[in-house]
Amino acid sequence: MVSPRTVRNLKREWRDNWLAKVGVVLVVAMVLVAVFAPFIAPYNPRSQSLDDNRLPPMGFSKTENQTSSEFVDGEAQVVSEEVTINATWDHPLGTNQLGQDMLSRVIYGARTSLLVGFFGTLFAMLIGVPIGLVAGYSRGRVDDALMRFADVMLAFPSLVLAVALVGLWGRATFRIPDPFVALGLAPGMPGSVVIPGTVIAVVALVTWVWFARVARGEALSVREEEYVKAARSLGASDRFVVWKHVLPNSLTPILVLGTIQIAAIILLESALSFLGFSGTTLSWGFDIAQGRDDLATAWWVATIPGLAIVLTVIGINLVGDWLRDALDPGLGGEGGSGA
């Protein structure tokens, strides 16, 4: 399963490929940010302060026409003057239209993205891998049925299907208390983590086919290996063979596909929340949608969360490339269903 050779390849790729290090650093950083968001975020991402709306990020300033009424010679006059508003360290990445701190929102957005990315992939894997293994191993009718069904699934673009399903089924979320806040370690931060349940379910439902395809392919080829034939000829049960031989040998490509799928699902989630099909407003896609209406006056509201997405997805893709090069699962470019 994890042979010394695999470990050696991983190490060699790690040593020779500085991009792999960049990827791992990015991913680890994002995970830490997401987990410890209540400690890192300077403000509650939901708290509004309308006076401080549309503050530019550090290094930038903006000019605004401020109008005020003044009494000149006993007569009221409207005076318009140009004011330059500089960025402050209070809000290093600026604020949005509601005066919410962009830095805090980006930090909390990481939670949503990574939660959906991780659990969406996990559930897709849990649905797809068993179905694929069974179909590939048993072949015949089960296999035909699966492949035809997969063809139908693939005919719907995952984003379109996800939009339809989330839109039709509702945007249900559930909340779990944020442990740090519950323990009183991070006062003033949101008390619960919003988990977009429907989005996770839908995202798994529209992407499991990729796992089924890969698992099926692996099962088909492992089935033909001599040692599997030997095990079967010795009277091993199908369940035993699948569990002991087929699954362990399929893990590498499934792992690599899983990594790439996390990136694809993060992109899918951001697209869904950009279109308004998400249960939470603490999402990078949602913030981009907010900023889009305000490009001319506050370009950073749309720009900054997008950069966060790009950095996260680049990180995951680099890790995926590293695993792919080191483990060589022969996936080609099969995997991935980006938005």
Place this chain on the structure above:
Amino acid sequence: MSFGRFLLKRVLQGVLVVWGVITAVFLLRFITPGNPVDFVAPLDASQELRQQIAAELGLDQPLYIQYFEYLFGLLQGDMGYSYLSGQEASVIVFNRLPATVELAVAATIVAVVLSIPLGVISATRRHQPADYGATTFSLLGISTPNFWLGIMLLLVLSVQFDVFPVGRRGIPFVDAFTLLLQGNVSGMQLWLSHIALPAITLGTYFTALITRLTRSGMLDELGKSYVRAARAKGIPETLVRYRHALRNTLIPVITVVGLQLGTLIGGAVITEQVFNWPGLGLEVIGAVNARDWPILQGSLIVIGIGFVLVNIVVDALYAYLDPRVVD
């Protein structure tokens, strides 16, 4: 097996998939909570009126009758009547379709024209600046959400520098082409200026993906024995690269592109949203929010059929390039 039989088999498979698509879309309504009548009837509608509406929608019939009626309706091009827009759903869907097709085709052209040379250059000048440039671009391209890219392009090129118009379709391609035939280029210019940003937005992911695949495929192929043998027999390097290596590189690339077509169409939906492009994608989002079932179902089926058709073309291309498939 001959090429013709191969194609016939593929078409029959495609018909089967389309049937599956229609069935899935039909069933979607029955696994969705909420009564369709609620979205059509006025809030204060009487029980009687509601039943009348249900009968008109055919909802009082058994499921299989509804199914066959829907199926036969589709065969005659009837997708149902959209009460919410007061029009036949098929009229709306087919009105919107050309805009999406234009966008998707333009993006594909952008992607293919840019990515294959980029991938080849990248592979043949490995570890040189051109290669680093191409690999960086392709990593960024597959990691950037296209709606955000679209917004950034709008921000820089439309809002800041006013190079391109802000969104909306300027003129249908057919009209632009008719004008061109009459010797008037302004229509084409208008079309191009409007489609440029959406096409780049939608095409970037694909350009990046194909560049990556072409690069790694070319590197693979160039390391194979037949390339060395081709060099040994004295044929020019350009011939080795294009006639031998690239041809074999494109075979797996085409497969992946076929598989990823869904991504292209999905990307079109969101690109249309960013640029207010009046295509099917915008229509789907509207129909989902309004629960306009005939339009939603019709759009999904048209998208599914489009995917199946393009995949048949892709498979035919594959069989043309790789003779082993047909055998």
Place this chain on the structure above:
Amino acid sequence: MSERNSVEETADSASATTDGRTDSRSDLLRVRDLSTRFFTEEGQVNAVESVSFDVRDGEILGIVGESGSGKSVTALSLIDLVESPGRVTSGQVWYRNPDLAEEFPDAADGEFVDLRELPTRVRRTLRGPSFSMIFQDPMSSFNPSITVGEQIAEAVEVQRRANANPRSTRSRTQGYGLGRFILDGVVPNRDYTDPESSRRAVELLEQVGIPDPEQRADEYPHQFSGGMLQRAMIAQALAGEPDVLIADEPTTALDVTIQAQILNLLRDLQDERNMSIVMITHDLGVIARMCDRVCVMYAGEVVERGTLADVFDRPVHPYTEGLLGSIPDLDDPAPRLQPIEGNVPSLLDSEMGDRCYFADRCPKAMSECLTHPPEFDAAGSEEHRARCVLADHDYDPSEALPEDFFGGGSPAETGVTSTDQQAEDGATSEVSQDD
């Protein structure tokens, strides 16, 4: 050795006796101190180290050695096909060609030109009409998605175009690029090759003994058997009517019965066309059957060279003796074959040291073997040479190295830890016997 009758003797060597025959032929290629190195991440690999030998008109020269001894890289170096991270780093390859010598006086010495001094594009034009190569595995040496006939026609077409417009850059690039590739794909009945070349390809297929050549020309490589495909590859190599055909393990991937057919075919073709063949193999049986003269390679060096009789009847180098000892002799079957202990050594520059590379496996290693030996003249014909002190004087047991001198009793370790790509797949001595 005299089993090769002198039937193919041509006018200029008609007076030669069997034994002196090789001497009377003139050199076509003189390889001098050729070195090829690979610059890998693990370090510098000396795949070919100061190799010298000659190839004469109309002869078959054998290069024999274990996998990883550098014999294939030597062949690739001759026709400039060494790929990155490898590079020919020094040495000369003198090729007899008066036309080229006249055109490039700087690179010339009499009728000979040093190929390494020629511009790259000129060197490349020599592939086909001067040098051609056939490879071990015919299945992977043909492009799977182009018909066999078309691939051979391509080789013909290149020569046809080159002849129409001799040695200009234009005629070699021939304006083929991405645009042309797409155009050919889109426009039907438009292709790189001329119908004339396709006809010639069918002729060539017929000459190498492929039945129904016309029909087979339109088939794809996967529709051919291994033996038929190897014939097709030979046909392809003949398209440019080369002076030297380099055959890199041409029969290794084939069934034993097919091997003999291919060897016979090569010999017949060589007789007919009076070309020279460089036969690279690990199979001493092939050497004994085909070759006039032999080079034995070990660890990137030629350790012994001479006529077939020199090497087979009067071997000097213990490595050559070891190779011969691992062949069963039907007249005098020994109870056990004598394998060469240990493995092919690492070719990593940093691990090679300055000694005889074979010393660690040599049953007759002496203390003087710890300095790298030069090439000595050896008994036998004039050209018999060996890179071994035993060619100079006899074995002296009192000077012998202690048994565990090279790290315990497991010299094999050096081979196993080798990171060199070629050494890796040659983990054991794989000198085999003839059928």
